[in-house]
Amino acid sequence: MATLLSPNLLIFRNHTRTMVNQKKCGLPEKIISCSCVPSRPNSKIGFYRRDLILFGFSSSAALIFPPSGYGTEEEFKMASVVDDINAYSYLYPLELPSKKLVFKWVESRKPERYSSAAPLSPDARLRIVSERVDIIDNLIISVTIGPPNSQFLKSKDKGTWTAKDVADSVLADKAALRITSSQRMSESSVLDTHASEVDGEPYWYYEYLIRKSPTKSAQESNIYRHYVASTAERDGYLYSLNVSTISKQWKVMGPLLEKAASSFRLLPPTEDYVPPYKDPWRFW
Numbered sequence: 001m002a003t004l005l006s007p008n009l010l011i012f013r014n015h016t017r018t019m020v021n022q023k024k025c026g027l028p029e030k031i032i033s034c035s036c037v038p039s040r041p042n043s044k045i046g047f048y049r050r051d052l053i054l055f056g057f058s059s060s061a062a063l064i065f066p067p068s069g070y071g072t073e074e075e076f077k078m079a080s081v082v083d084d085i086n087a088y089s090y091l092y093p094l095e096l097p098s099k100k101l102v103f104k105w106v107e108s109r110k111p112e113r114y115s116s117a118a119p120l121s122p123d124a125r126l127r128i129v130s131e132r133v134d135i136i137d138n139l140i141i142s143v144t145i146g147p148p149n150s151q152f153l154k155s156k157d158k159g160t161w162t163a164k165d166v167a168d169s170v171l172a173d174k175a176a177l178r179i180t181s182s183q184r185m186s187e188s189s190v191l192d193t194h195a196s197e198v199d200g201e202p203y204w205y206y207e208y209l210i211r212k213s214p215t216k217s218a219q220e221s222n223i224y225r226h227y228v229a230s231t232a233e234r235d236g237y238l239y240s241l242n243v244s245t246i247s248k249q250w251k252v253m254g255p256l257l258e259k260a261a262s263s264f265r266l267l268p269p270t271e272d273y274v275p276p277y278k279d280p281w282r283f284w
Contacts, residue, residue, distance in 0.1 A: 076256060078094060079092060084270055085111050085273065086111060087273045088241075089264075089267055090141075090263045090264045090265070091259065092260050104135075105132045107132045108133050109128055109129075112130070113276075114127055114145050114237075114276035117129045117145070123173075125149075126146035128143070129143050137249070138245055138246050139244070141241070141243045142241075146170070147236060153169050158202060162193070163193035163194055164193045164206070166193075166238070167190050167193055167206035167229070167231075170231060171208065171210075188210040190206055192207040193207075198265065202233075203264075204230070204232075205230050206231075207226075207227065208229070209224045209226055209247065210224065211224060224247045225247070226250045228261040230264040235275050239266060244257070
């Protein structure tokens, strides 16, 4: 039997902090059922490598949480991902029992170093280092890394950055077409932002809508994707977790995606960590 120290979580929309009770589990194929007790608003939160390493890179062990916005008796199950190459972790949903939903995730992009990752724009600043999708339920979870955009983050002191400026910086570099930053920004609409300190480091959270493609025909509400994201900075680069679904599914999927976004943490690097600035010419 191994002792699993459950992580503290930041609930995205109402900013309530919760502490998950410590449980014990046996690996593999064990479910951890957790009850949540509110903690003080100024308490520090975060994932630790010793808590998550028991899961392995993509473990079958899972956590069960009562989602915000749902009935008090309702729970959903989540699993942990740890990427040692880029030194981060997050949780993603596996099941929503009340809706009889069992998500069918496919790892469309396995974790890889920044230098070999797929770019999101022609200038290759922002790159996808990992991604998983559920095609049936139209869900996407991706992690991107890229340098700050000086148009929005003018200071090198991240303590002065606002969540809105961080969101604008990331979204300005998130475009598949060769268009200007202002045109990229017009494709997206930021709905909400806030920041929080985790273990002495700032994390910026934001919710936004984005069109599937920048075309004149893309005006109806059902062609928008609804995102929540969490961003942190390390070694001069922004690490962002983006989770999304189509707008019409947000009422059901939103609380699960918010939980996933709020779980994102940068981890202490190990010997497997590859910083984004290392060997920029290397593509394998």
